Ligand SMILES: [Ca+2]
């Protein structure tokens with residue numbers, strides 16, 4: 001019986017999507033204890049979601065990392081025993097889905113595979129007198145590169161605290177090196193599929209890291225932080241301070257520099273937290289701990305609240321409040337996150353939308369010559385005015401090369417579908 005149910009689900013989902021519909025599902029929580037779950041990331045094809053749920057074991061509170069698929073539901077990941085094991089969470093999954101990384105009470109980091117289970121990531125020896133706490137936040141396609149941070153606290157005398165960005169490879173952990181002339185505390189948040197580009201914050205500014213350059217601050221000299229790198233390594237997303245009262249999300253590419261993609265709420269920060277493979281779709285959230293809204297951004301439609309997007313598909317998610325979007329699939333069609341469910345509990349969710357189709361510029365669900373007309377209209381208005389939606393090659397300016405790029409995408413969509 002169980003197998004029949006699984007087959008039905010697998011056949012059902014793509015059929016709905018082909019008709020341009022959306023799917024929303026809460027992912028539930030472990031039985032027992034308070035109801036509380038959150039999703040932190042998903043695999044490139046959207047089939048596996050990871051995060052954390054809560055339960056009780058022998059009357060004791062436990063937070064457990066989970067791995068979710070539509071066939072299995074939430075399955076807990078067994079973590080290495082230790083004083084830190086009671087509060088564990090999965091923080092990221094490799095695009096292939098094979099490697100999951102996570103946190104143990106914010107003190108140690110782990111790496112999980114089917115073959116080896118969860119193993120502790122080695123910790124870099126702290127300077128004398130300092131107590132280290134490791135976190136792992138980003139993992140590459142094959143799991144060969146993991147990035148994160150080490151918090152160091154000295155309790156003797158005047159307590160001091162600093163952080164450093166860490167990269168784990170087969171050779172072991174190493175501290176990321178700032179570019180010449182750069183200094184300050186640093187943390188790493190995201191890494192590209194090949195593990196060649198990473199981002200985070202260095203001395204209060206978002207950086208791009210490569211082996212050749214070290215950590216190089218990007219964008220204007222403003223308070224900022226990088227949170228994600230597109231799978232292809234070309235685009236970085238994060239948040240920056242445009243003024244003391246405005247902290248919108250940014251999208252950065254080599255040719256464009258740091259561009260604001262806006263915000264939904266004026267309070268708190270708006271953060272681009274995850275990117276599709278080519279950086280054409282970003283997801284994240286806007287607000288603060290008291291109030292926040294999950295968003296999706298693409299270059300054609302800009303930033304939209306996920307709640308409004310679902311409404312546009314006539315999908316009633318009841319009294320759900322979608323607080324944070326934390327992961328997006330390679331094609332931008334699967335989004336995970338968490339929100340407050342109708343019972344008032346925090347719950348992980350998964351949303352499936354039709355994939356972002358650049359060629360369908362007029363957004364009518366089909367690719368026709370009218371889309372070329374619509375693109376050219378937008379291109380001409382941006383040529384002489386503001387806006388950069390039609391800067392398709394991320395060169396920093398609107399030129400004829402962007403028309404060529406659009407026609408390329410349009411013909412490809414005609415031939416292969418979007
Ligand atoms: Ca169209």
Ligand SMILES: [Ca+2]
Pocket residue numbers: 390391392393394395396397398399401402
């Ligand atoms: Ca351009």
